[in-house]
Amino acid sequence: MCYDISNGIGVAAVTHYSTGICWRASPCRYMSVAVLNDETKPEGSHECLLVAACSDGFIRMFKLQENNKKLLLLAESCFHQRCVLRVEVFSYQPACGQRRTFMCSAATDGKIAFWDITELINRVQSAHNFVDLEHGILDLGCPESVLQIHQSGVSSLHIRDTEKDGEYLLATGGDDNAVHLCFLTVDLASDAVEPSAVTKHHPNNSEVAVEHCVSHCSVQVIKKLSAFFAHAAHVTGVRILDVGLLASTSIDQRLTLWKIEEDGLQFLCSKFCHVADVADLECWKEENSKTHFFALCGQGLQIIKSQESGLTQV
Numbered sequence: 001m002c003y004d005i006s007n008g009i010g011v012a013a014v015t016h017y018s019t020g021i022c023w024r025a026s027p028c029r030y031m032s033v034a035v036l037n038d039e040t041k042p043e044g045s046h047e048c049l050l051v052a053a054c055s056d057g058f059i060r061m062f063k064l065q066e067n068n069k070k071l072l073l074l075a076e077s078c079f080h081q082r083c084v085l086r087v088e089v090f091s092y093q094p095a096c097g098q099r100r101t102f103m104c105s106a107a108t109d110g111k112i113a114f115w116d117i118t119e120l121i122n123r124v125q126s127a128h129n130f131v132d133l134e135h136g137i138l139d140l141g142c143p144e145s146v147l148q149i150h151q152s153g154v155s156s157l158h159i160r161d162t163e164k165d166g167e168y169l170l171a172t173g174g175d176d177n178a179v180h181l182c183f184l185t186v187d188l189a190s191d192a193v194e195p196s197a198v199t200k201h202h203p204n205n206s207e208v209a210v211e212h213c214v215s216h217c218s219v220q221v222i223k224k225l226s227a228f229f230a231h232a233a234h235v236t237g238v239r240i241l242d243v244g245l246l247a248s249t250s251i252d253q254r255l256t257l258w259k260i261e262e263d264g265l266q267f268l269c270s271k272f273c274h275v276a277d278v279a280d281l282e283c284w285k286e287e288n289s290k291t292h293f294f295a296l297c298g299q300g301l302q303i304i305k306s307q308e309s310g311l312t313q314v
Helices: 118-126
Strands: 002-004 013-015 030-036 047-054 059-065 070-077 084-092 100-107 111-116 145-148 154-161 167-174 179-201 207-227 235-240 245-250 254-260 265-272 276-285 292-307 310-313
Touching (some): 070 118, 084 154, 100 118, 100 154, 145 207, 167 235, 167 245, 179 235, 179 245, 245 276, 254 292, 265 310
Parallel strands (some): 030 084, 154 235
Antiparallel strands (some): 002 013, 002 070, 047 059, 047 084, 084 100, 100 111, 167 179, 179 207, 235 245, 245 254, 254 265, 276 292, 292 310
């Protein structure tokens, strides 16, 4: 299957290469997209894997072939059964065994699901071309762990590793105006993989038998720090900076910095932003410096930098 998303909003049409049959899919919005880094591909490769959070309740994985302008649907799941707002990917290298790739997805019910997509990626990477992947849409199956973090929608999400093996920091912001920081640990009970098969029904009434793999691992919360009234509107962007520092932004047009303490999130400073309807936040650090830059996007774009004197406009 190849998805044409040239309109930038939803799925326009799906074409099956072997039959040439084209059917129009129900419209949906892509709420969030994450790129899976493929270390096996040579530098300058024009192919990559994408995971997308969709408003129709699905999580979808695509393979993008930039040269031919093709986007192939590889796998999907409707586990959340409601609008999926955010997706993020991260990897874990255990002391022994292969590197595992995980995806976390967040929906409007305040839950975050963690998926082990290692075997699926291995299967995709073993295919030599698009034709080898056209035999059906894989099922992502069920997540390894599901955490209830917010009271309502999770509108921002960021995860990064720590200096400790198998431990991660997960920052979230929600429609409940709260910011949460969770200390997570990944536990791989076994590297065994159990294959299973399911049948997917497509809009043209055809059936496609697909396989999915279930791995044995879990994601547990060690500690959770919260700022329940972090903003005056839902939080649309969070970023974990250096160890001990967190940034958040909101529809209330405020960029706020928090210090991560042992017993909670301590407010440091806040700055009013000129961008209305802030949709997301990106951060980066100046090399060999303590200066951070924050890019806010929404109804416009604004870049702010932080120094010892506080937050200032670039």
